[in-house]
Every structure is written in structure tokens, then in C-alpha cells.
Amino acid sequence: MGLRVNPTYRQRRFGAEVRTIRERAGLTAGEAAAVMRMQASHISNVETGRTSLSPERLRLLAEASACKDTTYVDGLVDLGHASGKGWWSEYRDRLRPSLLDLAELEDGARDIVCYEPMFIPGLLQSEEYATAGYRGGYTGASHPEQDLEVEFRMRRQTVLSGENAPRLHAVIHEAALHMSFGDPAIRRGQLVRLLEVAELPNVTLQILPFDGAVAFGTSFTVLRPPVRKLSTVIVAHIERSLYLGDADSLARYDDWFARLCEVALPPVSGDSRHSSHTIKDSRGLIQRLLYPLL
Template sequence: MTMRNQPTARQVRLGSELRRLREAAGKPAKEVAGLLKVSSAHMSQMEAGSSAISEERLRRLAAHCLCTDEELVEALATIATENTRGWWDDYRGVLPQVNLDVAEAEHYATFLHEVSVGYVPGLLQTPDYARAVFSYNRPELPDSELAPRVEYRMRRRAVIESEDPLAYESIVHEFALRVRVADRQTALTQLRRILDEIEQGHVTVRVIPIDQDGFGGAAASMMYLGGPVPQLDTGLRDAPTGVLFIDAQAQLKQLRTLFRKVREASLEPTASRDFIHRLTKEL
């Protein structure tokens, strides 16, 4: 089996789930490797996501580990048999792997929940807004690197603009809506774009006003992506080294609690829409 030099986050996640199945059943890696007729090294590679696993081996592993969750096994089998290229593959070698991983995770999500305190969420950004944000990088990016980043960010919007869009709920702090990353026209166009997305019906935006009581989540920015089954939900958070993918159930529970608490501090959708509309009048 060919080794993957750089497995995607989705492939790594599949390997992690295989290891969880085995460990939950108390099965040693050597025992399961023997069952699957692979070496212990190959078993480690499959659990790391650096080597693929066939559907037949996956189902044999699940049965041996007494996994009775048929929906989970089917979801894992689907991941194991995926062999399609996504639009994000156009950027392989152009953008960091984590960018491709984020787009892939969004593509396969069943719903998206997001909290953004400092910036307008990427899925709602206009090209000029995104360019202004990326232009602030230090060291500065040459246009040859800036242009594909803006293009990539615009293409990510496909998940909420396709014929079968995802349900997307975003909670945005007033600060992010007011800060001018570029100029007045860019800010106005950005706010109008958010209002246009709200009108589509599948995008929900809630605003946290600056003077709102009960909001202590200045560092709450995150994205929560629904999986085909709850066990395969994924969390994304910014970290000093880049985007951090979260799949541990205890941490996912914390993110769900965080989203609930932030939502409780936000305005209702209709009041949020009216709030954003008032901001456009001030510009």
C-alpha cells in the first residue's frame, strides 16, 4: 500500500477513529494487525492516516472490535472509499495544506456553526475585505501569493451558495462588523453582503453588541462542523501554529457549550439583521 507523504486532516481523522474503535474494545494493535493480515508497522500507519484502509478491512476491524453502531461504521466506510478530487485540490502546492483541509472539512460537513469576534467570518467576506485582511500579513505577501488566497476564500463560499447549501449559523461581534479593514466603501459593501446572505434563508447571523451584558468570550472564535454522525463532528480553532482540528469528544462537548453560551449573549436573528442594517446607515 502506497504511503501518503502528507495525509489530509480527513484521512488523519479516519485513522484516529480506527484507533478509537480498537482501544475502546481493548484490542492490542498487534492482534488487530494479525486479523487484517498486515504488519504492525502498517497498522500504525493506517491509524496515523498515512496509509489507506480498504472498506473490507475496515468492516472486519469494526466487527472484531464489537462496534454495533452501524451508522458510524457506514460513515467511516464512506471516508475510506472516497476517491474524488475537490476544488481545493487546485491549490495543492500553492497554499498550505491546512487551507485545503479546512475547505474539505466544510465540504463534507452537515452543518456549520461559527463564532467570530475579530473579523467578519471567512465564508461571508467580500473579495476586497479578504484582500485587506491578507494584505496585513507580515511579512507582506506578494500578489502572486495574495491573489490565490483571496480566490480560495471566495471559492469556499460554495458550501453556502450551492443549489444544496449547508445550514450555516454565525455569531459575530459588533467589533468585527465595525472595524474598517480597508475603507468606508469596503465596509459598506461587506455589511450589505452579509444582509444579502441572510435573505437567502439558510444563513443565520447573530450579533453580539459591544454593550451586551454577559459576554466574556473575547477569545471564543471557533467553527463547529457537523459530521454524518455526531461522533464525527469536528471543531476548528486558531492556534499559534495555524488552525487546530479538534475531534476528541470531551473537547467537542466544550465547544458545543461555548457556542451555546455565546449564542445566549447574542441578539435574535431578526434583531441582528436590523442591527446590521442600522450599521449600514451609519457609514
């Protein structure tokens, strides 16, 4: 099998984890190759995601590094040998690889947590809101290209209602609730969409109000697969989003999200009886903003 020219994020992450195991064991590439009974030249290709590693050899390396976390090793085996195929595969060569990577991560997640200071998270957007965002943005893409990305975003949302749907916990700043792209109907439809999706049993939605704590300025998403050590943080950036998987980054963003949850309003509840006339919780705030638009 030839070497991969453009490894996916999952393949690169597998290679990075293999390198971490090797380095923690204090092994050089040549020493690790001897442990795994393979050629030393093969190691660099594994660690850069250009080729895979058999479960047997991976377990030999884990044993040599005294890694006793069998759950992590089993999860790493699954990560390295996943097919990478799903509904997103039909968009290959038509959309940016980063979008395909995101859909694959969401598909394999058990939990998704995200914070957005200015826009509604993509998994919660209405189609009209998403379309207006692309039309009014700074991308140089043509309308057909933008429409394809909107279509892709809408298909991503099916993960929330599919089989083995992940739990989604979103904290959204109140500023995002005021975005209308010049059309009050878009804002109204998006606020209604938020209230509807918050009814899903696997969705928790909190609003950070203007008169609350100082907002965190950067949006981020943490995607947690069944093996939490293999989680990924995606930090949005106008040039290129940052993908983080090291233990320190995971712990840091988990802590930041926990602090955001503490200062945000209580989650939207499925029982509207206690929140329809108050803005002391997330549902009440959304409804207060929605009423003038009805």
C-alpha cells in the same frame, strides 16, 4: 500502493478513529492485525493516515470492539475511501495544505457553526474585505500569493449556494462590524454583504453586541458531516490552527456555541418590517451601523 508522505486531515482523522476503535477494544496492534487478517506493521501506517484500510477489515475491527453504531462505521468507511478531490484540488502545491483541508471539510459538511470575535467569517466576507485583510495583515506573502488566497476564499463561499449546501449558523461579535481597514467603503460593502447572505434560507446570523454578555475570546468553527461523531472543531491560532475531533472537545465547543447563541441578539430575519427601527435584533444593529455609511 506506496505510503502517503503528507496525509490530508481527512486521512489522518480516519487513522485516528481506527486507533480509537482499537484502543477501546483493548487490543494491541498485533491483536488488531490478527482480527483484521493483516500484518501488524500495517496498523501503524493506517493509524497515522499513511495508508487506508478496506471496508471489510474496518468492519472486522468494529465487530471485535463491539461497536454497534452502524451509522458511525458506515460514515467512517466513507471517510476513509473518499477521493479527496474537488474544486480545491487545482490549488494543490500552490496553497497551504490546511486551506485545502478546510475546503474539503466544508464540502462534506451538513452543518457549519462558527463564532468570530474580531473579523467577519471567511464564508461571509466580501472580496474587498478579504483583500484588505490580507494586505493589512502580518503575513509575509507577496501580493500575488495573497490574491490567490483571496480567490480561494471566494470560491469556498460557493458551498453556501451549491447543491446540498450546508446550514451555516454564525455568531459574530459587534467588534467585527466596525472593522474598516481604513476605508469606510470596505466596511459599508461588508455590512451590506452580511444582510444579503443572511437572506439565504440555510444561513443564520446572530450578532453579540458590545453591551451584551462577556465575549468568548477565541474564534472557532465546528464542521459537522452527516455522521456527527466525525465532526471537527477548528480553533484559530496565529501559528497553526488547532483541529479537534475527540468527543470531549466536540461536546465542549457545542456547549460553548449554544451559550453564545443564547446571549447573542436574535438572528437576522428575512422580514425587515419589525427590525428596521430597532437595535434589539441582529438586523437592526447591522442597519444602525450601516446607515451613517450610506
